[in-house]
Amino acid sequence: MxxxxxxxxxxxxxxxxxxxxxxxxxxxxxxxxxxxxxxxxxxxxxxxxxxxxxxxxxxxxxxxxxxxxxTLTGHSLAVGAVAVTPDGKKLISGSCDGTIKVWDLATGNLENTLKNHSYSINILAVTTDSKKVISGSRDQTLKIWDLDTENLENTLKNHSYSINILAVTTDSKKVISGSRDQTLKIWDLDTENLENTLKNHSYSINILAVTTDSKKVISGSDDKTLKIWDLKTENCIATFTAEASITCVAVAPDGVSIIAGDSSGNVHFLRLMGV
Structure with missing residues (x-):
């Protein structure tokens, strides 16, 4: 019904x-x-x-x-990103119209429209405490929004091309951004400052995933590689090379099993052993 x-x-x-x-x-x-x-x-x-x-x-x-x-309507152009808060109360959508919309998940009512990006929204990520949403855009910026007040907290600038992907650590202390500029950037969510820029990919970064213990981040790229990074030392500790661009990645609940898909149709199963 x-x-x-x-x-x-x-x-x-x-x-x-x-x-x-x-x-x-x-x-x-x-x-x-x-x-x-x-x-x-x-x-x-x-x-x-x-x-x-x-x-x-x-x-x-x-x-x-x-x-x-x-069906929720309100955006004027294609919807490129959606995210649900971990508490299950809100749905956030990002569009090519440059806006972010916050919806009440129970009623389907629009709560607010957040406007500050100058180009399309490519990706959204919500902190595990459901207090903040981070948006990544074609305008090369990340924006941090307070979901209680629904106000813009900060704009983070350092990428030189479109931001393709975001990942928040499970402890909500860091957000990692991946870009078409071939870099990963690690940001401190408390200070909202850039911690480091990780360079090892030779093409656009498509996908990111953080391990359940928040100690490692995995990145997949058009350079056909999957890279594992230590978030404490911020070094690349392992590289897996596929036959085609890495398009998706997931970390199993055990924290050591990684599943990655590539553009040729293959699915790869990997284990984080000794890294």
């Missing part, structure tokens, strides 16, 4: 229930209910001034057939 409709008009409950039940008329106990309904309709002809309608087919798909809850 449509919860967002019922939240506004509880009188729609009976209509929605009936509409869903039509889909299950083949079940014996449901069939009996509809036989009674039709009987009542046949005896209702005496009420000439009252319209009677009988559903012949379901107007609402079953939950399994139609999992869509709602």
């Amino acid at each position: 449509s919860g967002h409709i019922l939240a506004k008009d509880k009188s729609q409950l009976a209509k929605q229930l009936t509409s869903l039940l039509v889909s299950y008329q083949h079940l014996p106990h449901i069939k009996k209910l509809f036989k009674k309904e039709i009987k009542y309709l046949k005896t209702a002809t005496q009420y000439k001034n009252t319209p009677w309608l009988c559903l012949l087919s379901s107007t609402i798909s079953s939950p399994l057939a139609q999992p869509l809850i709602r």
Whole structure:
């Protein structure tokens, strides 16, 4: 059923229930209910001034057939990034229209539109405490937003090309940015200062992932390599070379298993052993 409709008009409950039940008329106990309904309709002809309608087919798909809850509209151009706060309360979307929109996940209502970027939003990352969202843009900047006040806290500038990817450490102390300028940058989220620039890739950085202990970050690039970086020493400690550009990467909950995909269709399984 449509919860967002019922939240506004509880009188729609009976209509929605009936509409869903039509889909299950083949079940014996449901069939009996509809036989009674039709009987009542046949005896209702005496009420000439009252319209009677009988559903012949379901107007609402079953939950399994139609999992869509709602569609949120408001951006004027393509949506390039979405993120959900870890507390499950807010959805944040970033668009090619240069705006970030904050939505209430329970109601689907738009809470605010954040405007400060001059070009499209490529990536969003939320801190684990759900207090901040960081946006990366084609305008070469990162912006840190307070999700309580929904105000801009700071703009971080140091990349020379578009920011493609962001990753926040699980302790919410650092954010790592990867760019088309072939560099990774490590930023302190408390001071909001640049800590270091990591250079070892020869092409654009596409993807980042942080290990569950916040000790390592993995980067994947168009240079066909996957690199593991130690966040304490900020050195590259291992490199894996694939046959094509690295397009995606994930770290398993055990913190040592890495899965990476490349543009040729291969999926690679790696283990962080002795690094």
